[in-house]
Amino acid sequence: MTLADYLPIGLMLLLAGLFVFVSLVMSKMVSPDRPTPEKLDPYECGIVPEVEAIQRFPVKFYLVAMLFVIFDVEIIFLFAWASIWTALGWYGVAAMLIFTFFVMETLMYVWKRGALDWNVKRRARYVSQETSEAA
Amino acid sequence: MIEITTPEVSWIAILPELVLALGAVGVLLVEVQWKPATRVLGAISAITLVIAIFFTFLQWAQAGDALEVGGLDELVAFSGMIVMDGFAVFGRFVLLVMAGLGLLAGWRLVERLNRRGAEAIALVLLATTGFSIMVASNNLVMMFLGLEIGSISLYILAGLTEEKTKADEAAMKYFLLGSFASAIFIYGVALLYAGTGQLEILAIRQFFTEFIVTRPAVILIGLALIIVGLGFKVSAAPFHSWAPDVYQGAPSGVVGYMAAMAKIAGFLAMARILLTAVPQLDDSWLPVIAGISALSMLVGSTIALVQSDVRRLLAYSGVAHAGFILTGIVGGATTGMLFYVTVYAIQLIGAFAVVAVVSGPSSSGSSIDEYRGLARRSPALGAAFAVLLLGMAGLPLTSGFVAKFGVFSEAWANGYGWLVIVALLASVISFAFYLRVIVAMYMDETEEEGIVVSLAARWVLTIAVAGTVLAGILPAPLIDLAADAFSL
Numbered sequence: 001m002t003l004a005d006y007l008p009i010g011l012m013l014l015l016a017g018l019f020v021f022v023s024l025v026m027s028k029m030v031s032p033d034r035p036t037p038e039k040l041d042p043y044e045c046g047i048v049p050e051v052e053a054i055q056r057f058p059v060k061f062y063l064v065a066m067l068f069v070i071f072d073v074e075i076i077f078l079f080a081w082a083s084i085w086t087a088l089g090w091y092g093v094a095a096m097l098i099f100t101f102f103v104m105e106t107l108m109y110v111w112k113r114g115a116l117d118w119n120v121k122r123r124a125r126y127v128s129q130e131t132s133e134a135a
Numbered sequence: 136m137i138e139i140t141t142p143e144v145s146w147i148a149i150l151p152e153l154v155l156a157l158g159a160v161g162v163l164l165v166e167v168q169w170k171p172a173t174r175v176l177g178a179i180s181a182i183t184l185v186i187a188i189f190f191t192f193l194q195w196a197q198a199g200d201a202l203e204v205g206g207l208d209e210l211v212a213f214s215g216m217i218v219m220d221g222f223a224v225f226g227r228f229v230l231l232v233m234a235g236l237g238l239l240a241g242w243r244l245v246e247r248l249n250r251r252g253a254e255a256i257a258l259v260l261l262a263t264t265g266f267s268i269m270v271a272s273n274n275l276v277m278m279f280l281g282l283e284i285g286s287i288s289l290y291i292l293a294g295l296t297e298e299k300t301k302a303d304e305a306a307m308k309y310f311l312l313g314s315f316a317s318a319i320f321i322y323g324v325a326l327l328y329a330g331t332g333q334l335e336i337l338a339i340r341q342f343f344t345e346f347i348v349t350r351p352a353v354i355l356i357g358l359a360l361i362i363v364g365l366g367f368k369v370s371a372a373p374f375h376s377w378a379p380d381v382y383q384g385a386p387s388g389v390v391g392y393m394a395a396m397a398k399i400a401g402f403l404a405m406a407r408i409l410l411t412a413v414p415q416l417d418d419s420w421l422p423v424i425a426g427i428s429a430l431s432m433l434v435g436s437t438i439a440l441v442q443s444d445v446r447r448l449l450a451y452s453g454v455a456h457a458g459f460i461l462t463g464i465v466g467g468a469t470t471g472m473l474f475y476v477t478v479y480a481i482q483l484i485g486a487f488a489v490v491a492v493v494s495g496p497s498s499s500g501s502s503i504d505e506y507r508g509l510a511r512r513s514p515a516l517g518a519a520f521a522v523l524l525l526g527m528a529g530l531p532l533t534s535g536f537v538a539k540f541g542v543f544s545e546a547w548a549n550g551y552g553w554l555v556i557v558a559l560l561a562s563v564i565s566f567a568f569y570l571r572v573i574v575a576m577y578m579d580e581t582e583e584e585g586i587v588v589s590l591a592a593r594w595v596l597t598i599a600v601a602g603t604v605l606a607g608i609l610p611a612p613l614i615d616l617a618a619d620a621f622s623l
Contacts, residue, residue, distance in 0.1 A: 084139070091141035105160050112167035 060118060067116075074103050145212035147194060148219045148271070151187040151227055152264050158183025159260035166253035173245060173252050177238070180256050184235045191228045194219050202621060210623060211273060215335045218273040218623055225473060225620035226270035226403045230396065233480050234263040236598060237392025240488035242591035244388030244496035248295065255295050259392065262288035266400035270407075273623075275324040275334050278404055282320065282368070285400060286313050289393045293385040301498040305384025312367070312377045320364025326357030336412040337623060343415040355419055361408060362423060369401035370394075370450070371427050371457040372434040379442075382450035388496035390446065391487025394453055395480035402460050402476050406469050411622050417467070425465045425554050431458030432561035439568045445494075445501045448568060449486055452527060455565055459539060462558055466545025473617035475542055478534035478606050482526050485599025489520045492592050506572060508581025516588055517576045519596040526603035528569040529562055534606035541614070 042049060081088065081096050088095075110116060146153075161183070162176050198221050201210050210219045217223075238245075238259055245252035265284025272278040290313060294306025324334070330353040333339045348354060363374060370378040382390050409420055435455030442448040456479055463472030493509065493516075494501035510517030526533035539562060543555045588596075606613055 087139045088141065091144070102160070105164065109163050109167055 063115070070103065070106070074100070142214035142216070143212070145209075145217075145219075147190075147197065148210075148212035148217045149268075150190040151194070151231065152267055152271075154183055154187045154190065155231075155260050155264040155267070158187075159257040159264070162253050162257045162260065166250070170250075173249075176253050176256055177242070177245075180238060180260060181235070183260060184231055184238075188228065188231045191224055191231065194224045195221065195228070198224055198621075199619070207623060211337070215337070216274045216277045217268075217271050218337075219271065220623040221620040222403070222407065222469060222473075222622040223271035225617065226399065227267045229473075229477050229480065230263055230267050230270070230399055233392065233395050233399065233484060234259055236481070236484045236595055237389065237395065239591045240391055240484050240491060240595045241386075241388030241496065243491060243589055244296065244386050247496060248297065251295065255292065255389070258288045258292050258295070259389070261285075262292065262393075262396055266396050269400045270403040272404075273336050275327065275336065275408075278408075279317070279321050279324060282400070282404070283317060285396065286317060286368070289313075289397065292389045292393060293381055295389070296386040296497040301384040302386060305381045305498070308377055309381045309385070316364045316367035316374070318364075319360050319367075323357045323360025323362075323364060326353050326360065328357075330354035330357060336407060339412040340414070343413065351416070351419075354413075354416070358413060358416065358420060359423070362405070362420070362427070365401050365405045365408075366427060366457075369398050369405070369457050369460075370454055371461060372431040372454055373427075375431070375434070375451075375454040375457070378453060379447040379450040382453075383444060383446045383500075384498055386497045387446065387487055387491045387494060387499075387501065390490075391484035394450075394487075395483045398453070398457070398460075398483075399476050399480055402464075402472060406464055406472060407622065409464060410467065410469065414467075421465060421551075424461055425551055428458045428461035428465060429554055429557045431455060431461065432558055433458075436561045436564040436568070440564065440571075442568070443503050445490055445503055445506060445572065446487075448503070448572070449483070449490075452565065452568070453483070455561055456527070458561065459542060459558060462546040462551070462554055463542035465551050465554060466542060466547075466549045468545050469620065469622060470614065470618045471538070471541030471545045473620055474606075474610070474614055475538035477613065477617070478538050478603065479527070481599050481602045482523050482535070485523045485596055485603070486520065486527070488592050488595045488599070489516060489523070492516060492586060492588055503572065503575055507575045507579035508583065509576040509586075511581060512583055513586040513588060516586060516596070519600050520576065521573050522600050522603055524569040524572055526607070528566050532604070532607045534603045534610065537607055537610040537614075 042053075077099060078096065081092055085092055158180060162179050165171060165179065166176060198210060198219055201207055202221070211217075212219060238256065241255065241259075245255050248255055262285045265281045265286070265288060267281070269278050269281030269285060272281055290306055290310040293309045294302045296302045327339070328334055330348070330351065331339050331342045333342050367374040367377075378394075382394065385393065409417075409424070413420070432455050435451050435453070435458060439448050439451035439455065442451060460472055460475050460479070463469070463475055466472075490501050493505055506520075509520065522533070526535040529535035529539045539558075543558055546558075547555045
């Protein structure tokens, strides 16, 4: 590929930029601008918003997110292996088993330590047991 | 149907790492299942380390045989990912011994952490796994993986204490700056790959013997980024600013271990990349390394003069030592560097073991005032600290002198006389701040009571002092060992 072959891509880039520029700037220049408080609301119809959209929520949801990431990554690896497992042979089986062992070991560890308890009181009991032993 | 050639598996090449990883997992699982006494976990980790060290002996024998008989190809395992040359095995052995010493030095912290103690033990074993992969890797991506396994374990260790705020700050700083440095390192690897088309260190060397690169800009930028990334990990100036804060905030029980591990693995990786992969480009990188080395020595030893906290003082002395060790790489040989790294790691762990005894194993401050009259409170502890500090300073008859003599003479022979003169100057300056601590320990009066030194700390200090003195009086065996640690 020579540099000339990239010309269509360059043109496309230019057109895309122009399109954004023209549509944003032109609509700003052409359209009438008479704002009212209602018009500036996130939703022009419906009930009046009372609180901020960004709120704090319990930390346990992050736990779910973390678990999801861990198992998602495992599934990604498993999927890649499963789609060509015949080609990989026993080497692939052994590698996957080793990998799965370490994921499962981690799961067992956090489970046993009470990190998976949704009930905060039960988790707190585990923590207090820990600190009382320390005292 | 796709044909995939799976790499040949050579278990012996990774047995120490396998044992370490399984040991770490074992410690965690045994802890959650049976909740045994901390001593049991200590025994498991000790057995793990002993088995791993035993396997390094096997590897050493095999590497030696291969060198004599000529089957060097067999030492490259897993499709060129791992090498088992003497350099890697020597590095592994040193890392494993330091892990054992580090665990002993941090044992009071482990006990104080109680249930979390198992996590500290497991993290120490995992960090050792990572760094030992790093020194044994022949592939730059593998090296990065090892670096990350080790570094991430160290980030957590830096915050693993019951005194929250200070340790959290240290861990956060270490994590942010450390990840940044890792990113710089891997970017350098990517550029080196872009320039040479190779990731394997031996293949990169082959590339430079076969081709003459007329426009090496990409390769040189990549190399510069790699040097920056690793320079951060070994806290060489001007990439050292994290070290004093982290050393001060992290629990002192593990700081010695953290610093020693990162330094050993970082310098070995740097030597492997610079001396094995790109020796042809030494016109470009030698002046850079010499500059970093000179800057580290001067910055480290002058700033250490005005420190009032023993941990910060040791951190800046570590910056100076990074400079001294780099003179070994400037010398173009690995013997002096390997010897230096080994004896310095022992001194570092010993010195922080003293800090852990005097100032407590957690993140409490360690002002130099606490060390006034230490020799009266506990003569043995004061003497041990004095020997270790003099060893770091490089007093004759200690290992530090032999180590400095080794790297300086290598640099001198390679035509870097000015660097040796700077290094001698920095050594003289460094005597001042080491002596300041020793004077405070011996000359000042104190009202404080005597100190009880735990059995584990006594073991560490005995080994560290014995190592420092023995390697100073009879350095030949260790130097021979380092000289036999050939690199492929």
